[in-house]
Amino acid sequence: MLNQTNVKLGKVRSSIRELFEYGKQRKAEIGADNVFDFSIGNPSVPTPDDVKKTLIDLIENTDPVELHGYTSAQGDYSARSAVANQLNAKFSTELNADCIYMTCGASASLTVTLNALLNAGDEVIAFVPYFPEYKVFCGHAGGSLIAVNCDGNFQPDLQDFKAKLSPKTKAVIINSPNNPSGVIYGEQTIKEIVSIINKSGLPIYIISDEPYRELIFEDTKIPFIMNYYDKSIVCYSYSKSLSLPGERIGYIAVNNRAPDFGEIYSAVLGAGRALGFVCAPSLFQKLIATCQGATSDLSVYRANRDRLIEKLTKFGFAFAKPCGAFYIFLKAPSGNAKEFAERAKQFEILLVEGDSFGCNGYVRLSYCVSPDMIERSLPAFKKLAISYNLI
Amino acid sequence: MLNQTNVKLGKVRSSIRELFEYGKQRKAEIGADNVFDFSIGNPSVPTPDDVKKTLIDLIENTDPVELHGYTSAQGDYSARSAVANQLNAKFSTELNADCIYMTCGASASLTVTLNALLNAGDEVIAFVPYFPEYKVFCGHAGGSLIAVNCDGNFQPDLQDFKAKLSPKTKAVIINSPNNPSGVIYGEQTIKEIVSIINKSGLPIYIISDEPYRELIFEDTKIPFIMNYYDKSIVCYSYSKSLSLPGERIGYIAVNNRAPDFGEIYSAVLGAGRALGFVCAPSLFQKLIATCQGATSDLSVYRANRDRLIEKLTKFGFAFAKPCGAFYIFLKAPSGNAKEFAERAKQFEILLVEGDSFGCNGYVRLSYCVSPDMIERSLPAFKKLAISYNLI
Numbered sequence A, B: 001m002l003n004q005t006n007v008k009l010g011k012v013r014s015s016i017r018e019l020f021e022y023g024k025q026r027k028a029e030i031g032a033d034n035v036f037d038f039s040i041g042n043p044s045v046p047t048p049d050d051v052k053k054t055l056i057d058l059i060e061n062t063d064p065v066e067l068h069g070y071t072s073a074q075g076d077y078s079a080r081s082a083v084a085n086q087l088n089a090k091f092s093t094e095l096n097a098d099c100i101y102m103t104c105g106a107s108a109s110l111t112v113t114l115n116a117l118l119n120a121g122d123e124v125i126a127f128v129p130y131f132p133e134y135k136v137f138c139g140h141a142g143g144s145l146i147a148v149n150c151d152g153n154f155q156p157d158l159q160d161f162k163a164k165l166s167p168k169t170k171a172v173i174i175n176s177p178n179n180p181s182g183v184i185y186g187e188q189t190i191k192e193i194v195s196i197i198n199k200s201g202l203p204i205y206i207i208s209d210e211p212y213r214e215l216i217f218e219d220t221k222i223p224f225i226m227n228y229y230d231k232s233i234v235c236y237s238y239s240k241s242l243s244l245p246g247e248r249i250g251y252i253a254v255n256n257r258a259p260d261f262g263e264i265y266s267a268v269l270g271a272g273r274a275l276g277f278v279c280a281p282s283l284f285q286k287l288i289a290t291c292q293g294a295t296s297d298l299s300v301y302r303a304n305r306d307r308l309i310e311k312l313t314k315f316g317f318a319f320a321k322p323c324g325a326f327y328i329f330l331k332a333p334s335g336n337a338k339e340f341a342e343r344a345k346q347f348e349i350l351l352v353e354g355d356s357f358g359c360n361g362y363v364r365l366s367y368c369v370s371p372d373m374i375e376r377s378l379p380a381f382k383k384l385a386i387s388y389n390l391i
Helices: A004-012 A015-030 A049-061 A077-091 A106-117 A133-140 A158-164 A187-200 A261-275 A282-290 A299-314 A337-346 A371-387 B004-012 B015-030 B049-061 B077-091 B106-117 B133-140 B158-164 B187-200 B261-275 B282-290 B299-314 B337-346 B371-387
Strands: A100-103 A123-127 A144-148 A169-174 A205-209 A232-237 A250-254 A327-331 A362-366 B100-103 B123-127 B144-148 B169-174 B205-209 B232-237 B250-254 B327-331 B362-366
Touching: A004 B106, A004 B261, A049 A282, A049 B049, A077 A100, A077 A250, A077 A282, A100 A106, A100 A261, A106 A133, A106 A169, A106 A205, A106 A232, A106 A250, A106 A261, A106 B004, A123 A133, A123 A158, A133 A144, A133 B261, A144 A158, A158 A187, A169 A187, A187 A205, A250 A261, A261 B004, A261 B133, A299 A327, A299 A371, A337 A362, A337 A371, B049 B282, B077 B100, B077 B250, B077 B282, B100 B106, B100 B261, B106 B133, B106 B169, B106 B205, B106 B232, B106 B250, B106 B261, B123 B133, B123 B158, B133 B144, B144 B158, B158 B187, B169 B187, B187 B205, B250 B261, B299 B327, B299 B371, B337 B362, B337 B371
Parallel strands: A123 A144, A123 A169, A169 A205, A205 A232, B123 B144, B123 B169, B169 B205, B205 B232
Antiparallel strands: A100 A250, A232 A250, A327 A362, B100 B250, B232 B250, B327 B362
């Protein structure tokens, strides 16, 4: 008998990946221009020119044995050092290279962190709506995900949070800017989350999953968790900020103020080893060492967001205004997310039904797409709205 | 309480990585030329020129959004297709792209496969000497590694194999050319292993871990497991054949003749997802699509091997002649591997003590180093031999 959990995971796929595959097929059938694929968070903005130049420079001018060789398991020193310096400059932390562990992207950052922290039976709290793979990752690490409700603006329901804390709670995941809602948790919210944990007296870790940290479209500051809570770990990826999702490069930063910092970092190293990561891709580690602070031209996402907000509001769709990331979490007019996503498909609009995000009655729209596609999709959205008598 | 298994794993590191880090430090202290580092399997031969050219061509002439974007979880179709075609051409198999799953290197190939196959309590058989991380990977997947003895030439002890098969046995790992001994299992040995499994009537999988498949220095053919056993899975990596160990690129090939092929492939997909792999690095997947069949200039390893065999024999060291990979498994003159490795260190020779390979009294020498370093190391080896009165 094979491992049935994994057989099942492989068969159902994630609903996002499922729709992504459907989209590829549908485009082949009716032409790419006629499918409005808002399913996956695959950045549509090219990586900055600096990245391209640096990659070519590295390949042309570095000894290939050094360039493509194993790095230390924790990552190339220059990359880790650059990450620490950039975090210190941006958030006034006092991290050093030995607080950083380079990873194969955001999911790897999370699986390594969860396997470092969890023992069988532990609970991990996430606020709805949350990225569905959190559940898979917690399950594999022997724990279970406990969902905490949100209010109508997708902000954490702090009463529910308080109620769900227990001696079994090993960690709390914060994901802001949030996938799939695009909302940001302000400083007050972070302070209240921390205060509730502190008052509980429980030895809980906060994991801040922040691949969208650089994608903010309002004049809002995102509070950096390490400045509010010592037992904290930041999971990052360059997938979105540098438009390199397929290259699998990111990092884990462990707060050096955590009283058990050394133990956490060892557990991260051990978990990475047990999961088979060995090291993060070396060429891209060396890229990261020199491209800190660079980002793709994110203004396209802001323009996409503004255009969609304008038209979707006009068409009568309901949603909380997203301030970051590149998602809008649309309310299903019928209250049934599956029905909404299926009906949108009839108009060739691909939206991810959001029940798997732990929040019934919504669909996720990823607007990391070309502005052209958005324009082409608008008549289809209008027809979809009409089909629900929204206009 | 953190996950203590992973805390411990992170603290002890693998003995190989430990020595690798020591070597880096020692080189900084006394100069790189004065340390003879035979510790790690980091290829010393540069990646072929074709790889360099293809990488630059891909970066210069491919739409960066496509080039660096997510691929399907199973991998880019062109890469999987190229792998299947190359295996078919080489081994007369009838695989297609959907038998292949692209991975982040050899360790990932193994962890994904083991997590696909194992349930808690399952046993996995490996023949000593074996790569120590097998134990870690099996443990994480909920199983345990059962070591089967070898004879004096590091060939499987088939009586012991037969004795250790049980209803708990889920899989057998074959690693030929072998790390750390460099020996190859001939066709007769593979046939006997298969025959013993068949006679047992147990539903056992064979996992062939073959990152050294292309590194053969004798006129020997390595039998391809799929041609001998249906329930078989091949784990591969381009780390050694293309000298890209840090880039983390490899694959899993599932034998389409396995009666439960579809279930195995689903379990592989599910395990990859649960471990957080998402997809293999996309730039290197696209490289693999066009560089099938290329290898680094492996003649250097053969020359290194020949030179070391000549001199080490002359100095009185004992070992089984390696036919492939880039390792020699040296017998500790005192019978104590730890003592031998420590004494070698005094002569600035870094050898991995081999007890963790499941075979007491040996050390591993990796000869994927520069021929220059070998020449420089010879007087040190001579002194080491003299210290044991071998000459």
